[in-house]
Amino acid sequence: MNTAYVNGEYVALDQARVSILDRGFLFADSVYEVVPVYAGRGFGLRAHLERLDRSLAALRIRNPHDIQSWAALLESLIERNGGGDVSVYVQVTRGAAARRDHRLPTDIEPTVVAFCQSRTAPEAAVIEQGIAAITLADTRWRYCSVKSTALLANVMAADEARAAGATEAILVRDGAVMEGTSSNVFAVVEGRLLTPALRETILAGITRAIVLEIAARDGVDHAEVQTLSPDALAAASEIWITSSTREIFAVTQLDGAPVGTGRPGPLWTRMRVALQAMTHD
Incomplete structure (x- = not known):
């Protein structure tokens, strides 16, 4: 579980970084999803991605990908982390502005991060x-x-x-x-x-x-x-x-x-x- 996705790049998890001015860090101005994966395949993936889209729309954050692009991105991430039974965490923030300001900026790109975690059966x-x-x-x-x-x-x-x-x-x-x-x-x-x-x-x-x-x-x-x-x-x-x-x-x-x-x-x-x-x- 050592590969993460950050804004278009696959990087080592311990090297993944976002700006301290990112609004997800400063204001929790972000949404997330956790997708369970069985044998390398996301379970209920479309439903999770549709809910992600609804959450983004509710906060007026632009969805940076359509469902097909999201699915391809997460499939690649799962493969890079060995597949199997895992969970995938996805977070989209409004992005990093030039300065900390409560008012919503209109000229920044959303930040996208994702990573996998191992998942085991309950005891x-x-x-x-x-x-x-x-x-x-x-x-x-x-x-x-x-x-x-x-x-x-x-x-x-x-x-x-x-x-x-x-x-x-x-x-x-x-x-x-x-x-x-x-x-x-x-x-x-x-x-x-x-x-x-x-x-x-x-x-x-x-x-x-x-x-x-x-x-x-x-x-x-x-x-x-x-x-x-x-x-x-x-x-x-x-x-x-x-x-x-x-x-x-x-x-x-x-x-x-x-x-x-x-x-x-x-x-x-x-x-x-x-x-x-x-x-x-």
Whole structure:
């Protein structure tokens, strides 16, 4: 994993550099994507690139590539890093202006960086026992549907979860469950699979969409709901988190209390098998 892409060039990862005047560094004026790669092939690549385009458009940053060019660029990067099962991180900033200024410049080129990281299967104990999560107040900015690099609130919440002996923090805003610090949330409530409906404060997760697609295909009773209350979440028989790099994890402890039987549930097991089949197809 020692080759990075920076503004049209493939360079050694430890030699990759951007200007200290880059607005991504100064203002988090940038967006990103993380694409899971199986056997050298990006999973859900078009969906990730389409979301990248939406995020760029929301921040009024010019997309420097079309989907075909992005795909070719990332394919080359994956090959240069040996292929296999990895993840690819892509970041596009508004670029580096001549001086630090809050006002948006109009005459600079976007900065593009990308690199690969190794990705391993979750430990057997995580699959067998599930993970712990806590609930926290959502202090993030309003436009979480934009995959911005402004992630400080997410980072601090994730650290608070780790300090509490948990793997993830599930964020609550105005009496409703939103998502995790880096994941979407599903819950089985009275036999029905529920997930919060998309809005400005929830990222349209690619794995989230795939899980809903599998549920529809396999006849699982499911719904996207406007309000999944913390009480409903606490009473759920199963809770899951989904993300591109973690796929789908069962939450078996929430705020110190067991979820359902305290073990991964049958619907999670069924969904994980179906998702694994898709990723390795």
